[in-house]
Amino acid sequence: MSQAETTQETQNLTLVQAVQDGLYTEMKRDEDVLVMGEDVGKNGGVFRATEGLYDEFGENRVIDTPLAESGIVGTAIGMAAYGLKPVPEMQFSGFMYPAFDQIVSHAARMRTRSRGRFTCPMVVRAPYGGGIRAPEHHSESMEAFYAHQPGLKVVIPSTPYDTKGLLTSAIRDPDPVIFLEPKLIYRAFRGDVPEESYEVPIGEAAVRREGSDISVFTWGAMTRPTMEAAEQLADEIDVEVVDLRTVSPLDEDTIVESFKKTGRAAVVHEAPKSGGLGGEITSIIQEEALLYQESPVERITGFDTPFPLYALEDYYLPEPARIKEGIRDAVSF
Numbered sequence: 001m002s003q004a005e006t007t008q009e010t011q012n013l014t015l016v017q018a019v020q021d022g023l024y025t026e027m028k029r030d031e032d033v034l035v036m037g038e039d040v041g042k043n044g045g046v047f048r049a050t051e052g053l054y055d056e057f058g059e060n061r062v063i064d065t066p067l068a069e070s071g072i073v074g075t076a077i078g079m080a081a082y083g084l085k086p087v088p089e090m091q092f093s094g095f096m097y098p099a100f101d102q103i104v105s106h107a108a109r110m111r112t113r114s115r116g117r118f119t120c121p122m123v124v125r126a127p128y129g130g131g132i133r134a135p136e137h138h139s140e141s142m143e144a145f146y147a148h149q150p151g152l153k154v155v156i157p158s159t160p161y162d163t164k165g166l167l168t169s170a171i172r173d174p175d176p177v178i179f180l181e182p183k184l185i186y187r188a189f190r191g192d193v194p195e196e197s198y199e200v201p202i203g204e205a206a207v208r209r210e211g212s213d214i215s216v217f218t219w220g221a222m223t224r225p226t227m228e229a230a231e232q233l234a235d236e237i238d239v240e241v242v243d244l245r246t247v248s249p250l251d252e253d254t255i256v257e258s259f260k261k262t263g264r265a266a267v268v269h270e271a272p273k274s275g276g277l278g279g280e281i282t283s284i285i286q287e288e289a290l291l292y293q294e295s296p297v298e299r300i301t302g303f304d305t306p307f308p309l310y311a312l313e314d315y316y317l318p319e320p321a322r323i324k325e326g327i328r329d330a331v332s333f
Contacts, residue, residue, distance in 0.1 A: 108151030165200030
């Protein structure tokens with residue numbers, strides 16, 4: 001069901017409330033779905049994304065765990081292999097590194113290693129990205145680590161509607177999904193979210209703004225400043241904004257078709273520039289649409305440094321003024 005086809009009752013939710021609603025709706029629908037992590041039970045999670053689930057579903061389906069990310073994910077992999085659908089929560093994405101081996105060496109390879117006898121229907125949720133004045137381990141953007149790994153899907157929503165729909169799709173997916181939630185916009189705005197269950201397909205981008213002069217590809221929290229920059233430039237440059245929503249697999253068809261229409265492109269992400277997904281998107285454009293290209297692809301990104309302390313945070317993250325400058329550079333080449 002698409003957003004345009006939505007006819008049922010809706011709620012006006014923040015993004016983090018849409019996470020909670022998505023978990024609640026899917027746990028109500030399917031008793032194999034369970035939530036686990038540090039303080040997700042009685043406490044409701046560090047950002048309250050699991051608030052109320054413990055009272056509704058009890059301790060066997062909303063499981064408080066020790067502070068041990070490798071153990072949380074390793075246990076979830078075992079549950080998934082035997083038919084459950086665990087949704088482990090990492091308190092911050094920077095705390096996923098102890099679980100990296102479990103995710104990459106086991107979850108991502110379950111289907112291939114077992115020649116299809118086992119899959120791993122597991123969703124690892126994590127608050128992700130900067131902008132809330134937290135230390136570097138709480139703020140970095142590491143989506144490229146996981147997007148590089150075959151066997152994983154990597155989803156990053158930017159609206160409450162997409163959050164519930166993509167989370168539903170992720171939970172129903174037979175293979176592991178990394179679900180990164182941009183905490184900068186957890187409570188930044190509200191949006192209409194259907195009360196009933198629905199899916200937003202994984203791997204499909206959304207064109208947030210139609211334009212003819214340049215295509216700007218972005219995702220997560222960077223979608224809002226990119227849209228703001230596009231609107232501010234409207235009198236001089238007609239900007240098309242594409243929210244990728246999923247960074248693995250990338251929606252190559254939408255990327256290429258948008259670029260063929262405009263002939264110019266920029267990529268906006270808050271992760272460091274080197275090795276970031278902006279380089280991958282640039283290569284897709286060069287491989288699939290070189291003859292349409294009228295200027296180099298601009299990458300408007302974070303810097304190749306550890307995420308800075310709060311005094312430099314606003315300088316590190318792409319904001320509308322820097323995005324506008326990059327767009328102008330691409331168009332004026």
